[in-house]
Amino acid sequence: MIxxxxxxxxRFDHVIQMVKLHRPEAVVxxxxxxxxxxxxMILRLILEQAEIWFIHGNHDSDRPAYWHNLHGCxxxxxxLHGRVVEIAxxxxxxxxxxxxxxxxxxxxxxxxxxxxxxxxERLALRxxxxxxxxxxxxxxLSAIYxxxxxxxxxxxADILVCHEAPSCHPHGFSEIxxxxxxxxxxxxxxxxxxxxxxxxxxxxxxGFEAHGVAFRSIMAIDGSII
Numbered sequence: 001m002i003x004x005x006x007x008x009x010x011r012f013d014h015v016i017q018m019v020k021l022h023r024p025e026a027v028v029x030x031x032x033x034x035x036x037x038x039x040x041m042i043l044r045l046i047l048e049q050a051e052i053w054f055i056h057g058n059h060d061s062d063r064p065a066y067w068h069n070l071h072g073c074x075x076x077x078x079x080l081h082g083r084v085v086e087i088a089x090x091x092x093x094x095x096x097x098x099x100x101x102x103x104x105x106x107x108x109x110x111x112x113x114x115x116x117x118x119x120x121e122r123l124a125l126r127x128x129x130x131x132x133x134x135x136x137x138x139x140x141l142s143a144i145y146x147x148x149x150x151x152x153x154x155x156x157a158d159i160l161v162c163h164e165a166p167s168c169h170p171h172g173f174s175e176i177x178x179x180x181x182x183x184x185x186x187x188x189x190x191x192x193x194x195x196x197x198x199x200x201x202x203x204x205x206x207g208f209e210a211h212g213v214a215f216r217s218i219m220a221i222d223g224s225i226i
Contacts, residue, residue: 001025002088002221003050004161004189006196006213007032007057012042018218018226019046025088026050028080030191030213031057031096031163034066038073053078053087055096057163057192061142082148084155090221093157093183095144098164098192099173102136103143106175115147116140149175153182159221160185163192166210168202180208187221189213196225 001024005015009032019027027050035042043052052075060066071079080094099105103113113119119140123133144164160180165172166188180188187209194215203209213219218226 002090002092003027003226004211004213004219004221005029005191006215006217006219007059007191007194008034008216009059010034010036011216014216015218016043016046019050022226024050024220027052028087028092028161028189029054030161030189031055032059032191033057033070034059034062035069035073036065038069038075040074043075051078051087053080053085053092053094055079055081055094055161055163056142057096058098058100058142060096061139064138067138067141080161082152084152084157090159091157092159092161093152093155093185095148095152095160095162095164095176095179097142097144097148099175100140100143102140104146104149106173113145115145116143119143119145149179153179155183157183157185159187159189161189163190165190165193165212166206168199168206168210169193169197169212177206180206187211189219 003024005027060070081096084091084093103119164176166176167174185208189211191213196212196214199210
């Protein structure tokens with residue numbers, strides 16, 4: 001059994017309690033963890049009970065500590081962003097972060113930025129106060145870049161987990177649909193919007209099951225709410 005975890009925003013006690021009680025094979029955080037301590041330290045009581053996986057959300061770059069406690073911790077290799085991993089018998093792909101105008105916002109003019117390195121080079125060409133530069137560098141860590149998206153599109157997966165939503169959400173993106181369809185994914189699970197809308201009427205048109213996991217909620221792979 002795989003569980004998908006909605007945006008916890010710094011609260012992990014309910015996840016620890018439920019994992020101890022139900023013992024799923026794996027849990028996948030859908031972003032916006034906001035770790036005040038290294039993730040492996042926060043989840044030390046369940047590290048032997050379930051595989052821990054995650055993608056980052058837009059708020060995971062709000063503070064340098066949040067980003068470091070996620071991507072610099074002992075579970076850093078459990079990031080699913082930009083890759084496909086077999087977990088409990090399923091090929092799961094991850095796309096963390098959000099579409100941002102400073103990097104790539106579908107439907108907006110092309111920035112010409114393909115990755116975070118390009119963003120830093122572009123930023124260096126514009127004289128600004130060092131505090132502003134530092135803030136922009138930090139927030140841009142969690143943007144979705146074309147290189148991340150298109151390299152993932154070359155892979156195959158059963159499930160796509162992402163922070164952004166597909167087009168069936170009022171604030172979703174058709175680019176998420178196209179990524180899932182190109183990868184052959186039969187399920188897309190997202191966080192970010194803190195809701196759990198009923199997308200079932202859209203599944204046939206989309207070609208995959210779509211699920212949103214609500215704020216601090218837990219959803220099993222069969223769509224049931226834990």
